[in-house]
Amino acid sequence: MRPLPFLLPLLPTLITAFYLPGSAPRDYAPGERIDVFVNTLTPMLNSKLHSLISHDYYDPRFHFCQPEGGPKKQPESLGSILFGDRILTSPYDIKMLENSTCQTLCRSNVPRDDAKFINDRIREDYGLNLIIDGLPSGEMKRDSKTGEIFLDAQGFNLGDDDTLPDSPSLNNHYDIFIQYHSRDYQHFRVVGVLVYPRSVDSMIIGEDSPDCFSDKPFYLSENNDNQLYYTYSISFIPSEIPWGLRWDMYLHVFDPKIHWFSLINSLVIVSFLIFMVAMILYRTISKDISRYNAIDLAEDVQEDYGWKLVHGEVFRMPNRPMLLSVCVGTGTHLILMCIVTLIFALLGFLSPSNRGSLATVLLICWTIFGCVGGYTSARTYSSLGGENWKSNIVLTSILFPIVTFSIIGLLNLFLVFASASGAVPFGTILAVLLLWFLISVPLSIVGYFYGMKHGPFSNPIRTHPIPRQIPPKPWYLEPIQSAILGGILPFGAAFVELYFVLSSLFGNRAYYAFGFLFLTFSVVALTTATVSVLFVYFILCAEEYRWHWRSFLIGGGSSFWLFAYGVWYWASRLSLDSFTSVVLYFGYLFLFSLLDFLIGGSIGFIASYFAVRRLYGSIRVD
Numbered sequence: 001m002r003p004l005p006f007l008l009p010l011l012p013t014l015i016t017a018f019y020l021p022g023s024a025p026r027d028y029a030p031g032e033r034i035d036v037f038v039n040t041l042t043p044m045l046n047s048k049l050h051s052l053i054s055h056d057y058y059d060p061r062f063h064f065c066q067p068e069g070g071p072k073k074q075p076e077s078l079g080s081i082l083f084g085d086r087i088l089t090s091p092y093d094i095k096m097l098e099n100s101t102c103q104t105l106c107r108s109n110v111p112r113d114d115a116k117f118i119n120d121r122i123r124e125d126y127g128l129n130l131i132i133d134g135l136p137s138g139e140m141k142r143d144s145k146t147g148e149i150f151l152d153a154q155g156f157n158l159g160d161d162d163t164l165p166d167s168p169s170l171n172n173h174y175d176i177f178i179q180y181h182s183r184d185y186q187h188f189r190v191v192g193v194l195v196y197p198r199s200v201d202s203m204i205i206g207e208d209s210p211d212c213f214s215d216k217p218f219y220l221s222e223n224n225d226n227q228l229y230y231t232y233s234i235s236f237i238p239s240e241i242p243w244g245l246r247w248d249m250y251l252h253v254f255d256p257k258i259h260w261f262s263l264i265n266s267l268v269i270v271s272f273l274i275f276m277v278a279m280i281l282y283r284t285i286s287k288d289i290s291r292y293n294a295i296d297l298a299e300d301v302q303e304d305y306g307w308k309l310v311h312g313e314v315f316r317m318p319n320r321p322m323l324l325s326v327c328v329g330t331g332t333h334l335i336l337m338c339i340v341t342l343i344f345a346l347l348g349f350l351s352p353s354n355r356g357s358l359a360t361v362l363l364i365c366w367t368i369f370g371c372v373g374g375y376t377s378a379r380t381y382s383s384l385g386g387e388n389w390k391s392n393i394v395l396t397s398i399l400f401p402i403v404t405f406s407i408i409g410l411l412n413l414f415l416v417f418a419s420a421s422g423a424v425p426f427g428t429i430l431a432v433l434l435l436w437f438l439i440s441v442p443l444s445i446v447g448y449f450y451g452m453k454h455g456p457f458s459n460p461i462r463t464h465p466i467p468r469q470i471p472p473k474p475w476y477l478e479p480i481q482s483a484i485l486g487g488i489l490p491f492g493a494a495f496v497e498l499y500f501v502l503s504s505l506f507g508n509r510a511y512y513a514f515g516f517l518f519l520t521f522s523v524v525a526l527t528t529a530t531v532s533v534l535f536v537y538f539i540l541c542a543e544e545y546r547w548h549w550r551s552f553l554i555g556g557g558s559s560f561w562l563f564a565y566g567v568w569y570w571a572s573r574l575s576l577d578s579f580t581s582v583v584l585y586f587g588y589l590f591l592f593s594l595l596d597f598l599i600g601g602s603i604g605f606i607a608s609y610f611a612v613r614r615l616y617g618s619i620r621v622d
């Protein structure tokens with residue numbers, strides 16, 4: 001996705017604001033040392049995913065070679081750490097344009113207990129991730145559908161468990177190909193990194209250097225201690241790709257046709273739906289209104305019927321106005337966060353060359369838009385007739401963050417116990433808490449007071465002092481049933497794109513179809529609003545006037561389907577081996593469903609609120 005031409009004048013300012021380190025080109029002279037960094041070991045998505053846990057490269061159980069003086073941490077952005085990157089130095093000795101074969105990294109010794117640990121990780125398809133000049137190591141692959149060649153940056157296999165059924169081979173030799181682009185005879189840039197690992201039994205008795213060309217693979221024995229060499233070869237390959245386009249090979253959108261197909265499909269469904277709803281509502285409502293008003297003129301003693309009957313009730317304060325306004329405030333907060341992040345992504349700022357930039361931008365947006373949450377919550381609460389604004393301020397700014405932090409903290413505990421490196425370090429947790437407490441909460445309070453200054457929306461109709469009886473209604477208008485029914489359409493509009501998001505998330509690949517994602521988001525929001533308004537109309541026609549919470553539930557109904565889909569995905573596409581992975585998966589699934597519930601619910605409630613105001617503002621009541 002390229003920045004749109006008319007936004008070009010804006011770019012310089014925006015780019016400097018988000019110019020993260022690591023994205024400036026670096027020229028190397030021939031023979032200049034190129035640093036190689038190692039990242040965590042992550043499970044690879046081949047046919048099935050076996051684990052969600054990542055492991056530190058220098059986890060002592062792996063016995064990988066360490067640089068002299070021990071590995072050193074590299075500075076990373078907050079988002080990159082939150083997304084699980086742990087980048088450290090390595091002992092590779094690579095110099096620009098200097099090919100070498102069979103260099104020794106080190107001689108390693110793996111005791112039998114750790115051999116079992118490593119073999120288990122090989123069976124779970126773990127991959128190693130090197131970072132050279134900011135580029136992740138990849139493998140050339142061919143898209144089986146389109147035949148295009150692309151770089152798959154999932155990492156490369158720790159080992160191979162297809163060779164012998166009961167003992168997998170360990171990849172202890174890496175053939176590294178570095179593609180370079182020459183600017184002139186003195187300046188060379190790295191534009192691609194390919195790594196092909198293989199397993200070789202390179203230890204020869206009586207020799208003190210390894211033989212990388214033996215055809216015997218190397219197996220780790222779980223009964224004895226193991227001695228092995230880690231080796232690598234380097235080849236520099238000239239390339240025509242200029243530095244500015246070096247990421248294009250990585251950003252492969254799988255099946256663009258399916259994206260388009262799903263998008264057009266949901267657009268058709270949605271336009272049809274909106275057209276139908278608009279027609280039905282417009283025709284019946286204008287008929288209703290003219291009839292209501294005509295009856296009044298004729299001074300007929302005929303009874304009111306349908307939705308007009310409940311005119312004295314629709315603006316009655318719902319149960320738990322406090323919780324409702326907090327949910328709506330939080331939902332709007334999250335909606336804005338998603339929209340702004342998506343816009344940044346569309347403009348091309350969240351390119352994968354800035355590691356973790358997506359998470360960083362999400363975090364910044366979440367911090368800043370606290371004010372919107374406060375504002376919306378204040379106006380919703382006062383419009384509903386709530387008076388306890390002090391508790392409302394406090395709940396708005398802390399309820400949802402506390403729930404989220406508790407869930408993430410709990411999952412983090414699990415990771416710590418599994419001694420996996422996905423656990424967020426203490427310093428990062430502290431930084432996020434400070435962002436929340438020192439910036440987000442004060443902004444939310446400022447927004448709240450601003451919202452109080454603007455005051456409540458006026459209700460077009462007075463509320464009756466005595467509540468009406470509610471007649472029995474059909475099953476599909478009960479709160480839970482209507483929410484589940486109403487959620488089908490927004491979910492249906494989203495789910496193909498959701499599949500892609502999930503597979504790139506689990507495949508450790510950069511998701512790059514942000515244009516599709518943005519359109520899908522808009523379509524889903526429109527569907528959610530329409531469906532909620534439609535259901536609220538049915539509910540009011542059934543003389544059920546407690547529509548506030550129902551509109552929120554119907555709007556959030558897609559989260560039920562999201563959760564169900566997540567369970568299906570787990571059962572059919574993943575085969576998570578460890579308990580920790582399963583807990584992690586369901587914890588995050590729950591969190592995503594909760595986000596979706598709040599976002600959808602707020603869209604549903606806000607759309608219904610304004611629709612109801614319009615509706616009852618247009619009839620005459622004595």
Ligand SMILES: *[C@@H]1O[C@H](CO)[C@@H](O)[C@H](O)[C@H]1NC(C)=O
Pocket residue numbers: 097098099235236237
């Ligand atoms: C390094 O190896 C590659 C591939 O084997 C070859 O194309 C290239 O010419 C070699 N470069 C040098 C400087 O020998």
